[in-house]
Amino acid sequence: MPRLELDPNFTDPDAFYAALTELHRECSEAESERINARLILLLANHVGDQQVLEEALAIAGQAEKPSDK
Structure with a gap:
């Protein structure tokens, strides 16, 4: 089963x-x-791959959101 690549993988x-x-x-902005x-x-x-995309969505959704101060 493919997994989301989280290690640095950029050539540049x-x-x-x-x-x-x-x-x-x-x-x-638009x-x-x-x-x-x-x-x-x-x-x-x-x-x-749907599983890889869903893993990426889950990780991206965990990002901190700005507080409403």
Whole structure:
């Protein structure tokens, strides 16, 4: 059964980060949200395995949420 890869697996994380931030440069918040949604769907399609995707969703859902102070 495939598992979500949690160990660093980027060939060049700095290049990916630079490309991602450049993609969002000068975008409105709504445009950035649409880009992120499309990116998520493209990568989910690439992964393809439902169990791996559900594991990723569960881990992402555990992220801390800002407090309402």
